[in-house]
Amino acid sequence: xxxxxxxxxxxxxxxxxxxxxxxxxxxxxLRRHVPDAPLVPGPVLLVGTGEGADAVxxxxxxWDVEVRRDAGTGRAVPSAAQTAAHDGGKAxxxxxxxxxxxxxxxxxLALDGIGAPEGLSAPFLAAGAALRSLxxxxxxxxxxxxxxxxxxxxxxxARSSVEGALRSLxRELRSGxxxxxxxxxxxxxxxxxxxxxxxxxxxxxxxxxxxxxxLTVGTAKGEVPADPERPLAGKVAVVTGxxxxxxxxxxxxxxxxxxxxxxxxxxxxGDALAKVANDVRGTALQLDITTPDxxxxxxxxxxxxxxxxxxxxxxxxxxxxxxLANMDAARWxxxxxxxxxxxxxxxxxLLASDRFRDGARIVSVASTxxxxxNRGQTNYAASKAGVMGMVRSTAARLAxxxxxxxxxxxxxxxxxxxxxxxxxxxEVGRRINSLQQGGQPVDxxxxxxxxxxxxxxxxxxxxxxxxxxxWMGQ
Amino acid sequence: MPITQPAPVRxxxxxxxxxxxxxxxxxxxxxxxxxxxxxxxxxxxxxxxxLADERIGEVxxxxxxxxxxxxxxxxxxxxxxxLSPETPAxxxxxxxxxxxxxxxxxxxxIKLGRIDSAIAGGVDxxxxxxxxxxxxxxxxxxELSRAKTVQQKLKALSRIRPKDLTPVAPGTAEPRTGLSMGxxxxxxxxxxxxxxxxxxxxxxxxxxxxxxxxxxxFFDDLLTPYRGLTRDQNLRPDTTPERMASxxxxxxxxxxxxxxxxxxxxxxxTDGASAVLxxxxxxxxxxxxxxxxxxxxxxxxxxxxxxxxxxxxMAPVFAVPRMLARLGLTLEDFDYFEIHEAFAGTVLAAxxxxxxxxxxxxxxxxDGAFGKVDRxxxxxxxxxxxxxxxxxxxxxxxAATLAKQLHERTRAGDLGRPARGLVSVCAAGGMGVVAVLExx
Numbered sequence: 055x056x057x058x059x060x061x062x063x064x065x066x067x068x069x070x071x072x073x074x075x076x077x078x079x080x081x082x083x084l085r086r087h088v089p090d091a092p093l094v095p096g097p098v099l100l101v102g103t104g105e106g107a108d109a110v111x112x113x114x115x116x117w118d119v120e121v122r123r124d125a126g127t128g129r130a131v132p133s134a135a136q137t138a139a140h141d142g143g144k145a146x147x148x149x150x151x152x153x154x155x156x157x158x159x160x161x162x163l164a165l166d167g168i169g170a171p172e173g174l175s176a177p178f179l180a181a182g183a184a185l186r187s188l189x190x191x192x193x194x195x196x197x198x199x200x201x202x203x204x205x206x207x208x209x210x211x212a213r214s215s216v217e218g219a220l221r222s223l224x225r226e227l228r229s230g231x232x233x234x235x236x237x238x239x240x241x242x243x244x245x246x247x248x249x250x251x252x253x254x255x256x257x258x259x260x261x262x263x264x265x266x267x268x269l270t271v272g273t274a275k276g277e278v279p280a281d282p283e284r285p286l287a288g289k290v291a292v293v294t295g296x297x298x299x300x301x302x303x304x305x306x307x308x309x310x311x312x313x314x315x316x317x318x319x320x321x322x323x324g325d326a327l328a329k330v331a332n333d334v335r336g337t338a339l340q341l342d343i344t345t346p347d348x349x350x351x352x353x354x355x356x357x358x359x360x361x362x363x364x365x366x367x368x369x370x371x372x373x374x375x376x377x378l379a380n381m382d383a384a385r386w387x388x389x390x391x392x393x394x395x396x397x398x399x400x401x402x403x404l405l406a407s408d409r410f411r412d413g414a415r416i417v418s419v420a421s422t423x424x425x426x427x428n429r430g431q432t433n434y435a436a437s438k439a440g441v442m443g444m445v446r447s448t449a450a451r452l453a454x455x456x457x458x459x460x461x462x463x464x465x466x467x468x469x470x471x472x473x474x475x476x477x478x479x480x481e482v483g484r485r486i487n488s489l490q491q492g493g494q495p496v497d498x499x500x501x502x503x504x505x506x507x508x509x510x511x512x513x514x515x516x517x518x519x520x521x522x523x524x525w526m527g528q
Numbered sequence: 529m530p531i532t533q534p535a536p537v538r539x540x541x542x543x544x545x546x547x548x549x550x551x552x553x554x555x556x557x558x559x560x561x562x563x564x565x566x567x568x569x570x571x572x573x574x575x576x577x578x579l580a581d582e583r584i585g586e587v588x589x590x591x592x593x594x595x596x597x598x599x600x601x602x603x604x605x606x607x608x609x610x611l612s613p614e615t616p617a618x619x620x621x622x623x624x625x626x627x628x629x630x631x632x633x634x635x636x637x638i639k640l641g642r643i644d645s646a647i648a649g650g651v652d653x654x655x656x657x658x659x660x661x662x663x664x665x666x667x668x669x670x671e672l673s674r675a676k677t678v679q680q681k682l683k684a685l686s687r688i689r690p691k692d693l694t695p696v697a698p699g700t701a702e703p704r705t706g707l708s709m710g711x712x713x714x715x716x717x718x719x720x721x722x723x724x725x726x727x728x729x730x731x732x733x734x735x736x737x738x739x740x741x742x743x744x745x746f747f748d749d750l751l752t753p754y755r756g757l758t759r760d761q762n763l764r765p766d767t768t769p770e771r772m773a774s775x776x777x778x779x780x781x782x783x784x785x786x787x788x789x790x791x792x793x794x795x796x797x798t799d800g801a802s803a804v805l806x807x808x809x810x811x812x813x814x815x816x817x818x819x820x821x822x823x824x825x826x827x828x829x830x831x832x833x834x835x836x837x838x839x840x841x842m843a844p845v846f847a848v849p850r851m852l853a854r855l856g857l858t859l860e861d862f863d864y865f866e867i868h869e870a871f872a873g874t875v876l877a878a879x880x881x882x883x884x885x886x887x888x889x890x891x892x893x894x895d896g897a898f899g900k901v902d903r904x905x906x907x908x909x910x911x912x913x914x915x916x917x918x919x920x921x922x923x924x925x926x927a928a929t930l931a932k933q934l935h936e937r938t939r940a941g942d943l944g945r946p947a948r949g950l951v952s953v954c955a956a957g958g959m960g961v962v963a964v965l966e967x968x
């Protein structure tokens with residue numbers, strides 16, 4: 055899971071100096087999840103007051119994180135941030151004895167009480183003043199309310215303003231730091247399990263390649279896992295397309311988080327599939343997901359071999375790229391059949407069973423191509439946009455039974471597939487995001503593992519991008 | 529305190545199987561060793577049934593062409609697999625019957641309560657076959673190692689002749705007759721009057737049945753692709769009677785116009801491996817594992833081919849009647865027959881012998897003909913002519929394939945009783961091992 059060669063080159067020694075002098079992109083190795091490591095690489099500056107700020111403070115302290123409060127009124131700037139608000143490693147220019155420079159692990163803005171656009175000024179300026187002391191791999195997380203058509207115009211404006219400000223702030227961050235937000239639906243308390251679950255995920259190394267994104271918490275459902283290192287303990291998860299690449303990493307990550315994994319892939323990939331299944335101490339199911347009874351066979355395997363089914367990850371996907379002018383029916387139809395039609399059919403079969411329906415967790419892999427479009431991928435983008443449509447519709451259906459369905463949209467991820475892209479295109483592809491590098495398969499897997507967990511029980515119908523804040527689309 | 533007696537005999541069942549696709553010699557697995565292939569077959573089985581880290585009662589497998597460094601082949605494969613390293617293993621070598629013998633002997637251990645679970649298997653490669661030095665060189669080198677003085681050493685070395693330096697590759701020739709297996713079968717084929725047409729027809733059916741089984745996904749949970757191969761390399765789904773008929777005889781050419789054995793109706797040299805998961809009913813139930821079939825019984829036999837009394841590969845002809853007499857069954861009581869196709873002539877000679885009243889009376893000691901095998905029930909998912917025959921791996925292939933077929937038929941319920949299957953495998957040295965399985 056090493057960083058690409060360019061990132062390694064500009065991360066240390068004279069390569070770093072050279073890149074700095076020439077103004078070249080300076081990606082750094084991202085802070086990723088390490089078992090039992092601290093949640094954030096330093097104390098958290100909590101900006102704001104009210105219900106949200108109090109809930110966040112209580113949660114952070116419960117996670118053994120040091121908290122610095124700032125009311126966000128523009129007057130009380132904490133000493134830690136103040137002394138550290140100078141860049142370049144030089145000693146503070148104040149006349150007193152130089153204080154030990156403190157690096158903030160994260161800045162959390164509790165903005166759930168904002169009622170007008172003017173209210174954003176103080177908290178964002180306070181955060182801005184502290185930005186330079188944010189540690190490498192630090193986090194900025196906003197907690198605010200989702201705007202809706204039912205809001206007063208000023209309230210809606212203020213709530214939407216948060217999104218614009220955060221997305222811009224995220225683009226200004228350097229050294230592997232990211233900025234993301236949590237949107238609470240009306241009536242969902244700030245200490246709802248999924249609000250705190252999302253906060254923990256966004257602060258942690260698990261969200262390394264998630265940048266400039268918002269997670270919407272729609273309900274107060276969900277549960278905080280007993281053991282944060284094994285949030286999927288006791289769950290049975292099916293992962294399609296698990297023989298290699300992102301799918302194999304999803305299987306490994308779900309297993310690491312405690313799940314029993316059924317690794318599914320086409321019979322022709324059985325060799326690699328067996329290795330993955332044995333690695334994660336799960337089982338291999340050689341199955342073409344486009345066969346009409348694929349859903350029944352998955353359910354049958356999970357119930358008979360593992361006594362249940364809790365999580366389904368629709369990861370299997372194919373590309374058959376051609377400009378539309380050159381596209382043939384075989385290419386178009388194959389992509390639709392595997393990437394979306396099979397998922398629809400399998401969901402239909404699984405959700406017909408009361409062994410899966412209650413508390414079901416479905417996570418689909420979409421793609422940024424499905425959001426922004428991509429030349430030569432009309433078929434693929436159609437299928438992936440279809441996945442997002444399916445997720446939104448299915449979420450409504452699952453609401454009654456406590457199930458959730460979400461999608462993860464990866465951007466440029468370093469896999470065997472992207473390694474085959476011609477060099478120049480690949481270099482461009484991996485640099486045109488805020489983190490100036492491609493993500494790793496595990497970054498996608500971490501997002502899926504979070505959405506599949508009990509902590510995400512109040513999050514449904516979301517499409518979470520794992521793209522390092524790709525330049526295109528939201 | 530009295531010794532606690534072993535548990536009374538219980539049932540041994542087939543949970544499932546796994547094999548890698550069989551490759552033609554010097555084909556897809558040219559660079560692959562017996563150890564690699566057997567490990568892959570085990571790992572595929574482990575993945576299918578979630579057995580990673582599981583301590584299995586015992587694993588038995590073997591190879592016919594085995595290098596001396598592979599003295600602990602099966603145990604080494606276990607150590608290289610995802611199974612618990614605390615799983616014991618042993619090697620078996622009974623020529624082409626190796627695989628079926630491991631199934632039967634491990635089943636017996638399960639039935640006696642000595643183990644609760646087992647993996648039977650086999651592997652063979654003719655591409656990576658061991659090459660040995662000549663007998664002359666071997667003796668000289670051994671003498672050299674015993675020599676103490678320079679003079680003795682020189683004497684030992686002086687015994688080596690240039691011809692001794694030629695390495696010896698293993699062949700399929702019988703040590704006592706010098707005839708290859710094919711030449712032996714050519715004699716039997718002629719003795720029983722088996723025609724070229726009948727042999728070609730059987731070979732064609734084997735290819736068609738195997739291809740159809742692949743088409744309907746029958747092998748999806750019996751096989752794990754390996755080294756880029758997803759189907760048996762020898763399978764020719766589109767072969768025709770005309771193409772079969774155009775092949776020239778390769779065995780029994782001294783018979784002239786009567787020579788009938790071609791590369792099409794004889795099995796090719798093949799590389800591959802197979803594994804079968806066996807268990808007691810309780811062990812399978814505790815793990816929510818499926819039960820495909822029960823291993824009911826088995827029997828071994830041998831014939832005196834050296835003096836020409838019977839054909840080299842005719843031992844199963846004797847084993848089956850003995851076993852069925854014990855079980856109170858006849859050929860009519862079976863729904864499926866898995867008769868290993870070493871050569872098409874082997875299968876057809878066995879069927880002819882069982883239908884021959886004189887032979888059955890005189891040689892089998894029966895009152896009349898033993899019976900007729902319904903050809904519609906024979907090798908319904910193809911056999912060695914199409915799949916190939918990596919000697920020791922064939923028994924595992926057949927046991928798992930038949931067990932699944934019996935399970936499907938039993939579940940279909942149309943018989944009103946469990947489906948029954950007969951397995952027959954002939955082997956070098958004039959031996960044969962046969963078995964009865966019953967579906968669940």
